[in-house]
Amino acid sequence: MASLNQAEFENKQLDINSLPRFTEVEFYPLDTKYLIKLNILSGIGALIVVGALIVGYFLMKEYKILILWSAILFLPLFLWLIYRNFELQKRNGYAIRERDIIFKRGFLHEKITIVPFNRVQHVSARKDLLDKFLGISSLTIFSAGGSASDVTISGLLARNAEVLKEAISKRVSSNE
Template identity: 90%
Template sequence: MTSNQAEFENKQLDINSLPRFTEVEFYRLDHKYLIKLNIRTGIGALVILGALIVGYFLMIEFKILILWSAILFLPIFLWLFYRNFELQKRNGYALRERDIIFKRGFLHEKITIVPFNRVQHVSARKDLLDKFLGISSLAIFSAGGSASDITISGLLSRNAEALKEAISKRVSSNG
């Protein structure tokens, strides 16, 4: 047996002593994010409603089908508006000493934890609606992928920049 093999240890950890990410206080997304989600849902609803109205008057042989589609249309979009509210209420993020946590989802909750020593870069971005509402999205990229590991939408622009700066400092101090 070599000296390296003699020094190797792999002790079992006590699960009860591990830190619990569920005990972390998550920061909620800004209420303007709910406005953005509802605007997008509303635009989609108007487009579909417009198509149903045009179809009703142009396709006479399908009037009953179009009427049933309109009847089904209402509860679906009411559900989407409710979902938007729940997403804004439940999504959140937390910054810890060594990682960032992002919690998202309503019916299916997903929690992603990215350690700072795995982060390659961070970017803040805004689409047209974000600029109008004064919010931003923060994308955090880690090693090994071209897509972001975490995209936190619905941050006030100043908070997105502050988070970007804080994460960048932690990443550079780890590297």
């Protein structure tokens, strides 16, 4: 192996102000049907909890007061969950650029993931039963950085997920 001559090696510092800003990108929102899905799932969870509280109330008479307090405390938790769903719908989004895809999610703790196309290994679109009913899909982008850098964008219209999958696949194959 040939040694690298010190005169040939350069590692210049970049001006941080000249770097592109991902925050200036216009994010596409997730489809509003995703909010419906989140609220349906929250409602199902709430029905399970309320059902368990009702059964417990009638079967465990010595704990009636505890069960009543649990029911009272559950209401603000459920309302928080519905509020969270609306905020997630409002704040989550994605953007696709020439060399990467960006996914923004969360509202209390916002997380932004940027996946360069040259790190993408494959892309998959999937639908669960509720997604099929609502006409939405999830797009998962698997990257070479491991599972921590994989991105799943839920709440895309099914046709948009397929278009994105195709566009990303073409970009990935043109980078190889």
